[in-house]
Amino acid sequence: ARGIKAGKQLIGSVPGIEVNDQFQYRVELALAGLHRPYQGGIDYMKHGGMIIATSVVSSGSYADDLENPDVLIYSGQGGNLVGRDKRPEDQKLERGNLALKNSISVKNPVRVVHGSKETKASGSDARTKLVLTYNYHGLYTVERYWDEVGPHGKLVYMFELKRMPGQPELAWKEAKKLD
Amino acid sequence: ARGIKAGKQLIGSVPGIEVNDQFQYRVELALAGLHRPYQGGIDYMKHGGMIIATSVVSSGSYADDLENPDVLIYSGQGGNLVGRDKRPEDQKLERGNLALKNSISVKNPVRVVHGSKETKASGSDARTKLVLTYNYHGLYTVERYWDEVGPHGKLVYMFELKRMPGQPELAWKEAKKLD
């Protein structure tokens, strides 16, 4: 694999990629042109003088709401809310968060990729293990946003994304919580 | 690329990999079976009740000495000596550092991969840019180790590795420092 190069940044559907397509690593999302940042959850681009969001990845690190697959409540980025040894801070309405906010008025489609734990047969022995897998959920629009104060006492932006109609049904099973 | 799996851990040469083979990403080294850790500089395994080093990657993040390609002075790991916002600490003779020390008496071959900046033509425009590239330098033995006090006042372990004779010459050019 010499010269891995991410696909060009697009708005909306990516040719050759269909709803329910599955990926195992973030680098594959970049390669496919679905979502370029290797770690960042929000991808965006300049469009008509402002930045707008082009894709988001929800990987379960935040308290996103996924009960209804047609509506995604997505937490903003920043504020050091993930990771140990980080002092939490208020999130700011900049970069990815600003891009998502701008996409509300622009009404552009945003690709949504959902990371979920999936059970997978583990080679030679009969047991299974949980593997994080990324599923393409299709195009959404950003409907609204608000801010709340999280359990750490800091400001968190929340974005509501709604799935655009006329797309294939989601073949999506989340791994049962193992309590 | 479904189910990327690192090669099995070997001591010495890896079948199919030759001196001067070149790689672009750490994940490729893991895939090839040359060096499994994605970030760690020292790979090791249990052997006869102790851990011994199997490979090291020098990427220029530490003050390693590479003037003479037949002798590699390699800095130990740990102590938070790389990265911002980290308070430096004394390195400890554990994990990779302990493995390298044990390899002195075991005299087992250790694979050496050298990361260096290489000039590369940059697509459509005529300019070049520097890209970190990993070159396989072949098998070395660990000759000795010592500790020093670094500029930060903390203990750093240093290991001297010597290239084993009878291997192909290194076709190795480091990018000139751009001052």
Place this chain on the structure above:
DNA sequence: TAGACGTAGA
């Protein structure tokens, strides 16, 4: 659970 010579893009 946490460490580790990672990466790309802004």
Place this chain on the structure above:
DNA sequence: TCTACGTCTA
């Protein structure tokens, strides 16, 4: 220069 919902092994 810095951020960012990474990813592996111990």
